[in-house]
Amino acid sequence: MIQDKDRKREVIVKRVANELKDGNLVNLGIGLPTQVVNYIPEGVDVLLHSENGFVGLGPTPKPGEEDKDIVNAGSQPASHVTGAAYFDSAMSFAIIRGGHLDVTVLGALQVDQKGNLANWMIPGKMVPGMGGAMDLVVGAKRVIVAMEHTAKGEAKILKQCNLPLTAAGEVDMIVTDMGVIQVTPEGLVLTEIAPETTVEEVISMTEAELIISKDLKVMDV
């Protein structure tokens, strides 16, 4: 089991990056998922969607080169790539809800065996609002949850989410620092395992039942 915090995060974002295909339109959630952009394989041309109203999100500008009219959906200074396009919020979510987004990558508070996702509130404690998350999870063709396997040692992959859901049954794949889990009609299938990690460790850190794939591979990270 990987112990180093930075290495954990690297494993997650690197593995998610390998899921992206040439020509994909992708939305990367705030926080960890944002870093996926740094690991996209060469030759894979991905267009990034930003909820606040454009496709073609570019790298963070150098200090002093910020444009006040370009920020990402987390309000950090951003840029656009050549061939980008800006639009209003109705179009931004028409793209999301209309199934035009190939992949959305989000963090999670909890995910469960049915592909349910909870990532927008802890009642009485933290209520940031769902922002665009509910639309993203319902609308994108593929929903990838990218998160650390546990939170303060507690399992986040559960038999059943007990926090308010972001969406029901929409998650396709979970990538953590311990492995890769596919959400299938039969349940959660562990298809890849992280380096330095045993199947027993994954099972012990997961509340949900895990089916271990016969073709279990080590994550290429």
Add this chain to the structure above:
Amino acid sequence: MIQDKDRKREVIVKRVANELKDGNLVNLGIGLPTQVVNYIPEGVDVLLHSENGFVGLGPTPKPGEEDKDIVNAGSQPASHVTGAAYFDSAMSFAIIRGGHLDVTVLGALQVDQKGNLANWMIPGKMVPGMGGAMDLVVGAKRVIVAMEHTAKGEAKILKQCNLPLTAAGEVDMIVTDMGVIQVTPEGLVLTEIAPETTVEEVISMTEAELIISKDLKVMDV
């Protein structure tokens, strides 16, 4: 009763033009209503809406000065005024349906006592389709029907329309070559009469019951 065809049409469009107020956004239907633009009083600044996607419809260009990318909703060469704005069909009808259009002026096959309008088909005979007419009549703040009082001597202002309706109860005012009729909860009220025309003539050419206004005036045309 006016006999001359050209004078009849002039009376109608001149009177309708006097209904338009400074700052109004107006849609003028194909045919007779289009000519209203030539009689708008000086000092009254009206913006014309064109269903095919702009506000700020301008005059017909001179031969040789046509722009293939500017036509009116009847596909005739058109122009735009300074300060015009182009948009797509969704926005064009958001403007119409959303109540942002002050006045729509349309022709009619039939109008009745309840303000019902039929102007888009004669079953088995003429079925051009409703185009934008149903949206215009439902969405505009004021619906003015501009038409000759009769068709081949037959009444067009009826107790009840027998052709398929364009919309139910949406007409506010009818302007013809014989007078001006307001659609009220009490019924049709003749408020103005055309020059050279008697009330008896109007009544005889109208199938619907007419309430004659106590303040009946002669049309200022």
Add this chain to the structure above:
Amino acid sequence: MNKIKTLDQALDNIKDGMTIAVGGFLGVGTPEKLIDAVIAKGVKNITLVCNDTAFPDKGIGKWVVNKNVSKVIISHIGTNPETGRQMNAGELEVELVPQGTLAERVRAAGAGLGGILTPTGIGTIVEQGKQKMTIDGKDYLLELPLKADIALIKGSIVDKKGNVYYNKATRNFNTLMATAADLVIIEAEKLVEVGEIDPTDVMTPSIFVDIIVE
């Protein structure tokens, strides 16, 4: 990903029996080359989604004349006498849709909405077969999304990635049709390098465009 194809390559995607959405308003903003190519290929039994059937010799009206179309979902057919003739003769199925409703139905399909409520058509034959709902005391019709297999659109300026700018009144239904089809083929009036259209001025983002022909 090279989206630029020849007319022939683009036409390979168009088969008999497809539902095809076409941009344009009475022939303005219509991809005439694509229309002619479909006629040349002899595609049959198309269900056409379009604002109108334009004119017998201009725009999509040529498909009606050449019998490429078995059904039209449309707001206006009055400028093309051949459409009315075929309808009356039972040769062509015509579903008339109010223009604003057509725009919203296509938009709903592209935007992932299950439908929209419009007051347009209440009290008319447009009501037939539709669910009526009362919201805040006002009646509305539930109108359902309208999707196509292919959209054929026309752009005034198109970059090689597929970003589109429509000049003046040529935009009309092109932007909507591009969102609501499985495959979108655009005819570029002027093809430019990527980056030549300012990202703020793009009207249809490249993500909606699959194939570009000149």
Add this chain to the structure above:
Amino acid sequence: MNKIKTLDQALDNIKDGMTIAVGGFLGVGTPEKLIDAVIAKGVKNITLVCNDTAFPDKGIGKWVVNKNVSKVIISHIGTNPETGRQMNAGELEVELVPQGTLAERVRAAGAGLGGILTPTGIGTIVEQGKQKMTIDGKDYLLELPLKADIALIKGSIVDKKGNVYYNKATRNFNTLMATAADLVIIEAEKLVEVGEIDPTDVMTPSIFVDIIVE
């Protein structure tokens, strides 16, 4: 019709208890001068329709801090701790709406639709109190139009007639809010003569704008 007014003249229209829709996304594309003027006037009990409550010292977040607002209809409050604090203390009513649903509800109000059907929120607490409908085997929520008394928006370039151009990511909700309010006040970053914005490039037509402040 001169739409250009002073801040004071514009503020005359804004009263306690109104529903006010404000453009901007986390403070970008937000009319900061209008926001500050509302604070200076001390307007109370505003129902705010906006994407988010931005930050305590930037954008619409300042209204929360200054207690101008009694209710917010909003998709995100996480960047402004004061919003959460007031909510938990029972001082502020917060109605959370998914961002895409918020956009469609405002659009529906502006476009005269009685509502729209969205799959977003199905299976979540967003369902509560809403009508569910099944179309083609898929579940949708009926979401209703969201209208405002006043919209406060920000344009990058505004002509003296009220045509608006939004630079880059400043467009966001500004275009939608402008369609869904009885009175629309725009703060112009740059005010230009009528005709200086190409009619094809206008993003909010002048017909939606009532008052322009610089």
